[in-house]
Amino acid sequence: MVNLVSLHDSYDPFKLTFTMEFCTKCQTIISKLFIKSRYHRLELQSHDQPSRQLVQHLQLGRDYREVYSIDEGCKLCTFIKRGLPDEAVARRVSESWRHSRAVSLRATGGNALCHASDDGGLQIFEIKVSIWTVELIPSAEFYFDFSVTAAKGSSAATAGDVFGTNPLLQLPVSDILAKLTGWFNECASYHDKCRRHTDTGITEATKPELPTRVLDIRSSQDDAVIHLRAPHGLRANYAALSHCWGPPAKQPLCTTKVTLDQHLAGIQVSHLPKTFQDAVSIARAVNLQYLWIDSLCIIQDDPEDWNKEAPCMGQLYSHAKLVIAASGANDSSEGCFLPRLAPEPSIDIPYMKEDSNRHGHVQLNMRRSMVTSQDGTPVMPIYEPLGGRGWVLQEWALARRLVHFTTRGMMWSCRALDNWAMCEDGHVVAGTTARDWDDVIEAYSLRKLTYLSDKLAAVEGIARKMQHRRQGQYISGLWTGEMPQQLFWVARMTTRPRELQRFPSWSWASTQGPCVMLVPKRIRWDKITIRSTVEAKDSSTLMIQCQAGKHAIGKDSLTLREATQLPPFVEFVGANTIPNLWILLIGGLAHRLLDPETQKTVGLAVLDDNEDSKDDDTLCTSLLLMEEISDTYTQGRLPIFLALLVREAGAPVHTYQRIGVAFIVDEKVFETQNEKKFTLI
Structure with missing residues (x-):
């Protein structure tokens, strides 16, 4: 007779599922992925800069042939194979090397933005598959990576072992604003580089002087109305919008000599173009009372007003507490909260702790390269419609905090992240290229200007900031x-x-x-x-x-x-x-x-x-x-x-x-x- 108690005690549905879904090699990889003692260089950098100091190497094979003969019945093997190049490419790369190479999986962690690493978690946010030389130099022709994400409130996220959260996809705007508010508050509370104006000495406590005109988006008890104000030296925090004006037929609402008094009296939010309406919602979500939008805050048919305001553009974006970039929109009618492209392929793998038990799962999201999405378009703000505009280089380069709204989700950038932009899944991609004046010339000369006469005016703010060095x-x-x-x-x-x-x-x-x-x-x-x-x-x-x-x-x-x-x-x-x-x-x-x-x-x-x-x-x-x-x-x-x-x-x-x-x-x-x-x- 079978001892039912013994049989019941030995039955582990998690272990059974784990064994059936993954081959022996992948089971070993998964079981070691979140073991802290296996990582090298565990010391973390400060909160003021992104860190990729946690590294673990796990060998997938002695050469490319072992990788291409992976177990087709294994969930992780099959997923890895989807990201590999054609086998002929791998053979050509491998045969061109003089030394034997190993194909490795490299897990990387660190502190991309959050200070949560204080709790001792690993903060994993990337896994890269690549062929490595003896000297550990990767081949640029043969690699791809995953982002590692976890659902909010999951064991991996709560323990601090995973930094990235699952992409929001087509969720309500309230969820997107909640994530943005978390990023904003994190940066405002913990990033010293972002809390002060290094060029003026102004701090969060003193606050900057408001621009000549600004939109007051909270002064009325009726949220349906905002007012154009002339603050006359008032000090307060504000947001600024960076956006595409679009072709003449899609020009946004403007303040002119005729409409100035009307806008001072009040503007119905419903009369604003979609991008402006979204910018109001975003600024309100992070608890800012004032918003600056160029077409409404500069009198568009007054050359004298333009000549007075244009030289102040750099300082204006530099002093804003948040710059809102409608990066994915071609004009002001499209808005910030754009329909999102289909996500990259992903799979769930078990989240295994040092006790060798399974505690839920984490998600691996395919990224065929650091900068290219499934449709082949680079995943970088500079390749969005707004990124190709001339004035935008200055607006982005001088911003203390900058949030991009794209068809691939939000991307966060701030002075703590230097020139990088962080995606929702924790990946960091190139944000703006204005580290030095030579970079400014090269990046700016690629861009388009509606009025060529603005050629130097659109980078004057950057030149002023760089003058001391x-x-x-x-x-x-x-x-x-x-x-x-x-x-x-x-x-x-x-x-x-x-x-x-x-x-x-x-x-x-x-x-x-x-x-x-x-x-x-x-x-x-x-x-x-x-x-x-x-x-x-x-x-x-x-x-x-x-x-x-x-x-x-x-x-x-x-x-x-x-x-x-x-x-x-x-x-x-x-x-x-x-x-x-x-x-x-x-x-x-x-x-x-x-x-x-x-x-x-x-x-x-x-x-x-x-x-x-x-x-x-x-x-x-x-x-x-x-x-x-x-x-x-x-x-x-x-x-x-x-x-x-x-x-x-x-x-x-x-x-x-x-x-x-x-x-x-x-x-x-x-x-x-x-x-x-x-x-x-």
């Missing part, structure tokens, strides 16, 4: 104390439209299109010798003293990839600009720089205006700014002369205008040339 005076988008390197910006498929002719030709602001900075961003100082002196006479005129040569620009336009593989440039195959040009300037064109008498190729020319090479007059002057020492594989150390290409302006007399840059590889070009002075406008 830059050299010299800021003029026309460049810093006088960092010449000539600031002059050597390189254009990629740019033009010089009429609207930008108000800016000097030597400024990147005179072109429309992407620009790249080389020194010292991409060429180290120890590789550079300065061969010129530059003096600013005024905000539009430079005096350059240097050696110069006469050259012709070849008519043939080559892609940079073609050009850098032709002689004599193919000889420069080491760590220098020549072989890297086509990567830095993808899609760009180059022209041969020629000796005008012998027609010998002496260098490469990259022009600021793509239409310029079609002119009959191809003669130009090259001004030697710097010399790069190149270490080549075949011929040792060779010089590359970095020069400006200029032409005579005609008026005023004896002045020159920039037309591009040159990479000159003929050492004889400047050998017999004496230094001269050139006036550049």
Whole structure:
């Protein structure tokens, strides 16, 4: 007779399910995933910055073949295989390596935003599958990752072992606002970097002075009405909206000379476009009384008011307690709470504690790469509709706290997270790219402006904030104390439209299109010798003293990839600009720089205006700014002369205008040339 008591005592439904769903290897991985003693570098960073210091490596196989022969009946194996590239790709990557590689699962934790790590939890938020070398350097071609999330109130979340929470999907707006309020209060309470204005010394206690006009969204007992106010020096916290205006047919509600008195008397919330209505709800949810929206707080048909307010834009966004970015909306009619895209694939796995018992489950959410979603679109705010607008770079870069509303959910950014943005599941992705002025130029020149005349006005606030750590005076988008390197910006498929002719030709602001900075961003100082002196006479005129040569620009336009593989440039195959040009300037064109008498190729020319090479007059002057020492594989150390290409302006007399840059590889070009002075406008 079977002993029913013994049989009943040995029966464990959790263990049985666990065994049936997962293979032996995956059972081992799951049982070790939340064991704290297995993690390396357990010390945590401060609350003021994201941390990824908790790391555990678990081997999936000795090479890629073991991974591709995983157990099809195992829930986790099958899920991992969904994220793997084609087996041929893995074979090619593996066979190109000289040493044996292991395929590893790496669990990563830390403190992305929350201070809850004080309770000793692991704070796991990411699992990455990758092929690792002996030196633990991952292959960028062969990896994917999961976010690890737990339901609110679950054992894993309560214990502090999982930081991320499950995506909200199509839940009520109240749930989205509740999550945002938690992030906001967390940051306002614990992030010292975000609680103070480092540029002004204003603290949370003193509060900033309100802008010239602001929307009062709580003064009325009737929540259906808000008022435009002129606070006249009142100090209070406020939110600011960052949004797309959209095409003329979708322009938002504006304050004009005619409607100013009406808006001061009161605005029905129902009369606001959807994005503005949502911004009011968001600001109220975080208990802010005031909200700044550009179209309503600046008198749109008053040039004098615009000229007064535009220079204050940077300070305005910097001082806001929260910047609300309607990043996923194309215009003000779409709102902040957008329909969300379908979530990435996910599975549940058991949450196993050190007692070896199962305590509910956690969710693994597929992320085929850090930045790309299931539909192939990068999961970064800069790739949302709002991210491509010119003024937005400044609005995001200077914000203390910033929340993005996108079709992929909310993303939180603050000064504690530096330039990163945290998704709802705890993953951190690139937020904004304005760490340094060179980054500003490159990121900003990619963006669109409705009015090209705003070219420099839209980054003036960033320039003011960076002034204390830059050299010299800021003029026309460049810093006088960092010449000539600031002059050597390189254009990629740019033009010089009429609207930008108000800016000097030597400024990147005179072109429309992407620009790249080389020194010292991409060429180290120890590789550079300065061969010129530059003096600013005024905000539009430079005096350059240097050696110069006469050259012709070849008519043939080559892609940079073609050009850098032709002689004599193919000889420069080491760590220098020549072989890297086509990567830095993808899609760009180059022209041969020629000796005008012998027609010998002496260098490469990259022009600021793509239409310029079609002119009959191809003669130009090259001004030697710097010399790069190149270490080549075949011929040792060779010089590359970095020069400006200029032409005579005609008026005023004896002045020159920039037309591009040159990479000159003929050492004889400047050998017999004496230094001269050139006036550049």
